[in-house]
Amino acid sequence: MERLSAGVASRPVAAARAAFGRRAAAELLYAVASLPLAVLGFGYAAATLVLGLGLAVTAAGIPLLAVGLLGARWFGGLYRRLAGRLLGERVRPPAPHRPGSGFYGRVQAVLGDAAGRRAMAYLLLRLPLALLHLYVVLFTWGWGVVALTYPLQRAFGLNDVTTRDERGVLRHGFVIGGLHLDTWPRALLVSVAGAALLFLAPRAVHAVVLLDRMLIRRLLGGSSAAERIRTLEETRARAVDDAAATLRRIERDLHDGAQARLVALTMQLTLLRETAPEGPVRDLAATAQATAREAVAELRELVRGIHPPVLDSGLDPALASLTARAGLPVELRADIPVRPTAAIESIAYFCAAELLTNVIKHSGAARAEIEVVQREDRLRLRVRDDGSGGAVVGAGSGLPGLAERIRPVDGLLEVDSPAGGPTVITVDLPSHA
Incomplete structure (x- = not known):
């Protein structure tokens, strides 16, 4: 109480x-x-x-x-x-x-x-x-x-x-x-x-x-929603950059390791073929040498598909190298005052390569143009050709894969290809993933 x-x-x-x-x-x-x-x-x-x-x-x-x-x-x-x-x-x-x-x-x-x-x-x-x-x-x-x-x-x-x-x-x-x-x-x-x-x-x-x-x-x-969006954007950017760095490391390992050893093996087989007497051994060495050369060529193509070494110098020289071996006249105009991140450069390069391949395979064009312009925080890649037109996303053109490649970094793909041409395809990317 x-x-x-x-x-x-x-x-x-x-x-x-x-x-x-x-x-x-x-x-x-x-x-x-x-x-x-x-x-x-x-x-x-x-x-x-x-x-x-x-x-x-x-x-x-x-x-x-x-x-x-x-x-x-x-x-x-x-x-x-x-x-x-x-x-x-x-x-x-x-x-x-x-x-x-x-x-x-x-x-x-x-x-x-x-x-x-x-x-x-x-x-x-x-x-x-x-x-x-x-x-x-x-x-x-x-x-x-x-x-x-x-x-x-x-x-x-x-x-x-x-x-x-x-x-x-x-x-x-x-x-x-x-x-x-x-x-x-x-x-x-x-x-x-x-x-x-x-x-x-x-x-x-x-x-x-x-x-x-x-x-x-x-x-x-x-704002909780804004913070969550910012966190997701930063996480995605780190994931994209880490993936690009991993691919670049794999490319260097293949270039400096496996490719170098295959080249050395090719040289040894060449020496063996030249020093071996006529007969089965020399023929076998010649066959092994040809196989090793094919392996080196395939490995170089694989390395180039992972991360072209020319991208180490920047997107401008990489695109210049790409247009030089395109197989048809290509005019290149580039205005990139601030270098994008490695992941964006790689995506832009492979987009240009895929679009040029489409021009050569499907359009019947006599010439093409590539324009790369950076404005504010966006990178715009535009490929134009004087071909027959009619390009659509799908129909074996490779454009769906292109759209999937740029989607993780919020890229945009625009296709303007009326029947009879010309075809203008624009890829809009952020300068930083």
């Missing part, structure tokens, strides 16, 4: 500690301390939008908006740290935006950053919320302290307003809505009302701070 009484008696104490403890003090400090940051952030966001949209017709407007979004991300980081320090609100920051290539590519990447736009929206919404924080703090904590200490203030002549009532009698005391609080019983009622306000103050501040917590989670945190 004593334990039950002690438990019941301890509940108000626990409730009072929860209401007026460390959490209430931290939330009150956050509501007050975040107001200057809210004013600064709102001014920054408003100035950025006004100047950026106002100058959008000029060359400076769009880059200014991009810089503004980067600054909004920085402000968002300040709010996350402040909320984490005072409120214990641990919000995972959004993933950094993926930078584009070139000035306009970087600007476009920043403008397309959803996290930056959400941070800008938070800066605009934070000031009205901060003013609501201030109002709640002043009304509950401020007026609560004033009302609770009113009897003491009256004893020292503070808040003692002299007015006349409706009968013209002078009254000395605090006035609220025409009610004169100039007697001690009324002063004690004011004190009770102040105690009630102070009792409600931590809960009211907690409620408005909870709104800010929700905004921080929604607008300043990382």
Whole structure:
């Protein structure tokens, strides 16, 4: 029974500690301390939008908006740290935006950053919320302290307003809505009302701070779907790069190991054939020599199919070597200011080789053109021929395999081949897998 009484008696104490403890003090400090940051952030966001949209017709407007979004991300980081320090609100920051290539590519990447736009929206919404924080703090904590200490203030002549009532009698005391609080019983009622306000103050501040917590989670945190997509993209890029590196290592092992030993074997068989006397041994050495030469030739073709060694010098010389042995006149135009990753170079090379093979086998063309252009963060390969046209994905053309080759890196295949020609096939690839 004593334990039950002690438990019941301890509940108000626990409730009072929860209401007026460390959490209430931290939330009150956050509501007050975040107001200057809210004013600064709102001014920054408003100035950025006004100047950026106002100058959008000029060359400076769009880059200014991009810089503004980067600054909004920085402000968002300040709010996350402040909320984490005072409120214990641990919000995972959004993933950094993926930078584009070139000035306009970087600007476009920043403008397309959803996290930056959400941070800008938070800066605009934070000031009205901060003013609501201030109002709640002043009304509950401020007026609560004033009302609770009113009897003491009256004893020292503070808040003692002299007015006349409706009968013209002078009254000395605090006035609220025409009610004169100039007697001690009324002063004690004011004190009770102040105690009630102070009792409600931590809960009211907690409620408005909870709104800010929700905004921080929604607008300043990382999107789970976006994070998942970014993780999958990074995992896929690593897998593609690892596969390209593995194929390159296999090519080098075959070139420097098995192929070198087969070449040495061919030379030894040649020496044996030349030194052996006429007869079965010499004939057998000649047959083995021919077989070894065929094996070397097949191995070289296999190595070239895994990873052409000419790609080590870059995509431009690799395509130049490809067009030189195409078997028909091919004009090559290449504009690749930034070298793509090895995996993308390999995919682009094999796409060009497959398309040229299709031109030779199926189109009946007299000449062809290959154009490789890099713009921003995309690599576009276009093969054009003056053949009979009618190319479709399927029909033994090798185009389905081409589509499957570029699909893992989000590549796009476009076929424009009307009957009678010309045929234009475009492969669009990212510069980095």
